[in-house]
Amino acid sequence: MAVSWLSALAARGSVPVYPAVGPAMADQVRRLALEPDLELVSTPRLASVLLVAGVVPSSADVALRRVHAQLPRPCGTLWYRSRPFPELDHPQVVDAPELIPGALRELHRVVLHSPRDQEPMLLPDAPPAPFEGRGDHGQGGEGMMGGMPYGRPMAMTADDLRDGLALDAIDFTLGPFFRGLPPGLVLELRVQGDVVQQCTVQAPPYAEPVAAPFLQALERPVPIVALELARARHHLRRLADALDLAGLDALGRRLLRAAAGLVLGQRLRWLRPMLKGSGLLASVGAGRGVLSDTQASEIGGSAARAAGLSIDARMGDRGYAQLGFEPIVQPRGKEVAGDIRARWRQWLDEIDQSLRLAAHAADIDAHTAKIGVVEGPGGRLATDQPLPDTGPVLETLLPGCEWNQALAVIASLPLAAAATPGAEAGA
């Protein structure tokens, strides 16, 4: 009786959803954060509904099963434009983005009202390695550090980057569905305490679609208004991700709302004081994640301009020249150029600049003149775009960072490849 009363109460509350985001779905999932009674939680342990968005590549199938297994029972899974596990008898499938919120709420209600109809556990219920009954105390081996308690070997001492105080190093792989990383990114990490000692990129992030105006600009002149508003929206969303990561999800939602409702003529004057007051910039410290000049020019885009390099595909465009466009470059002065904060500041500056350019371009109806190359939201976008290899950058930037800084480095870089129509077909 009491349990049914409690589940009825829980069913009326907000729906805790853990999104497992597949290729080209990050933006659609981000939109769900603005739904009033959905809550995108940061770990599956807090969720009652798993949302699988997009077709997950077969290499990530086991990872998805692990995430699925970590939802506390009773739970449900909603498959949005995805391939459900063949073992599920009646998978909940949805194909239209506008139906997702309703389907999630309904699934949550069903899960809480009939907890007996549980989704089966799809992984074998066994420890990762046999250990029970072995050793003097059944701990799985001999001696204090020997054996495999609970099926995993004990962490062993290794050198530390900082000083001689070396103790146990923990190795693990993270991703591809970890909420703090871009979808698809798999990192193999070694940490001591909370400091990253070593990082290897096992799989790059999934390619993300670029806003339509940028793709159109590759083929024909387009109004600069559309391009610049799309750029401002992109930067707002990336800043929202960074706020979300710092635990400031309410402020993140405010930015997402601003991005969704961005129209010509807005200036977003509240943005800079709000970010300054949020403590986001202060939280990561100065001088972390500094790109070298070679790395910055390889990545290009706003990350290069944040490192003090004047690289911008808009510079040679007659349409932009009409508007008196000059790229914004972070000064190489007393602030450390090219660090995490410089990249976030660069986004802020470029949001301002894009809104100004858009307003000016609307007055004189300016169009782009160059075709085949465009300054995309993450960097240079061309028809013959080679996929950037972001692995080496992370592998050099992350070691030495504390955990929050490491995640902030990742959140401040354009890591996901731009999915142009050609690239999407190959993915």
Added chain:
Amino acid sequence: MDLLILAVIALSALALGLLVQRPRPGAALPPWPARTTYLGGGEPATHAWNRFHVRYYPMTLLLIAFEMEMMFMYPWAVVYVAEGLKALVEMGMFLAILGVGILYAWREGALRWQ
């Protein structure tokens, strides 16, 4: 009487607490895959039991050292009025030596948070 009431309250709170958190006989542990660390689909290579350095300990030692110094100041404060300038100069010398100690620890990086 008051003590008795307090004891009854404490004991009944304890009993209630134990009763509430007593493991239910039929309840099983969650299955193995559900018990592992959350890594977004990744896997830990090692067990979660691990030793790491409490890196603030030089700072802790420094704090204790300077707190002990305060103990010398209590008797000093008692005789200060009687002894006058001489006591002030002596305490000044003592604090100056300690101050050099702080500067040394600072130079050695003991105050750097890591």
